Amino acid sequence: MAAQPLPYVHEDLDARSLHFSTSAIQSRMQIRRPDALALEYTRLMMGWLMLRPDARRLAMIGLGGGSIAKFCHRHLPRTTMLAVEIDPQVIALRDAFQLPADDARLRVIEDDGARFVAQTDARFDVLMVDAFDAEGMPAALGTQRFYDDCADVLQPDGLLVVNLHASHPHRPLYVERIRRGFGEGLVQVLDHDGSNCVVFAARGDAIVPAHKTCSRRPAALAEAPWQELRSAFARLASALARIQENAIAASAMRP
Numbered sequence: 001m002a003a004q005p006l007p008y009v010h011e012d013l014d015a016r017s018l019h020f021s022t023s024a025i026q027s028r029m030q031i032r033r034p035d036a037l038a039l040e041y042t043r044l045m046m047g048w049l050m051l052r053p054d055a056r057r058l059a060m061i062g063l064g065g066g067s068i069a070k071f072c073h074r075h076l077p078r079t080t081m082l083a084v085e086i087d088p089q090v091i092a093l094r095d096a097f098q099l100p101a102d103d104a105r106l107r108v109i110e111d112d113g114a115r116f117v118a119q120t121d122a123r124f125d126v127l128m129v130d131a132f133d134a135e136g137m138p139a140a141l142g143t144q145r146f147y148d149d150c151a152d153v154l155q156p157d158g159l160l161v162v163n164l165h166a167s168h169p170h171r172p173l174y175v176e177r178i179r180r181g182f183g184e185g186l187v188q189v190l191d192h193d194g195s196n197c198v199v200f201a202a203r204g205d206a207i208v209p210a211h212k213t214c215s216r217r218p219a220a221l222a223e224a225p226w227q228e229l230r231s232a233f234a235r236l237a238s239a240l241a242r243i244q245e246n247a248i249a250a251s252a253m254r255p
Contacts, residue, residue: 007089009096018065018093020133027065027097034098035074036228041196042067043232044189045161048126050233051200051207052159053218055079055125059153061113061141062131063090066099073106075225082124083108084116087133114140117149125155130163137165142174147181157204166190166197175199189239200236207240 005020011031015038018027028038037043045068048055056079058072063085072081085091088110100106109116113131127150131141140146150160160182164171178201179186185202200207217226 007087007093009093016065016097018090018097026132027067029065029067029097035070037067037071039067040191040193040232041163041198042071042130043229044191044196044198044235045128045130045163046071046229047189047198047200047232047236048128048159048161049218049221049229050236051202052126052157053220055159057122057124057155058082058126058128059122059124060084060128060130061116062129063094063099063108064130065097066094066108067097068128068130069106069108070097070099071225073100075222076220077105078220080105081107082122084111084113086110086112086131112140114138114143114146114149117146117153120153122153123155124153124158126159126161127154128161128163132165136168142170142177144177144180147178151181151203154203157202159203159207160199160201162199162201164197164199166194171197187236187239187243189236191235 007018007020007026010017010019014031016029016031017025020026030036030038037046058079058081060068060081060083063069063083069081069083072079085108091108091110094108102108129141131137154160160178162178164174175188178199182201182203185207187200187207189198190196217223
């Protein structure tokens with residue numbers, strides 16, 4: 001088996017990025033705003049705040065440059081977050097991306113994500129999955145067993161958030177496996193350039209926003225980070241509205 005390429009850091013005038021190769025960016029940090037979410041799909045993943053604004057226990061499979069972990073650590077002081085990363089070389093770069101040291105609210109552990117969800121006794125309000133290497137998403141993170149295990153580590157009303165490559169030929173299969181594990185409480189949201197597809201799947205009830213007005217700022221979030229996320233929330237709200245419209249149309253067609 002060929003050795004996996006080592007992750008490396010590339011820096012230009014205003015940003016620092018994590019790479020396994022020159023063909024794709026794994027993570028990006030604005031040097032002047034290290035806690036900002038520079039990539040759109042990461043802002044989309046934070047759409048869980050619209051659906052579960054009172055979530056307190058978060059977990060993430062895949063650390064990357066730690067963008068989401070940093071954002072949550074800075075802007076959500078009442079939450080705790082556990083990041084699970086399989087590659088020690090990625091973890092070793094945490095200082096380069098200004099990820100805070102482990103404390104009472106943030107912990108980074110080295111482990112295989114599939115093994116972690118299969119074996120942990122912990123239960124989370126939100127589980128985010130954003131794990132890619134030089135070859136793409138590991139096969140173990142797209143199996144039915146993995147998504148079933150994800151459901152098991154969530155609280156009864158917990159939420160799974162998964163980032164997938166939108167153009168991957170197996171994306172429909174992965175989405176269908178998530179649906180089997182979670183039921184019909186599922187919505188897919190594409191980023192603007194169609195590169196990433198973020199899937200939200202609810203354990204228990206169907207996905208619904210916490211407030212009828214989806215543009216409402218979550219109480220836990222200050223104004224500045226809210227402005228950063230507003231366009232992502234609007235994109236998620238539009239996807240939810242389409243699902244509701246389709247459901248109403250389908251109901252009207254029944255005899």
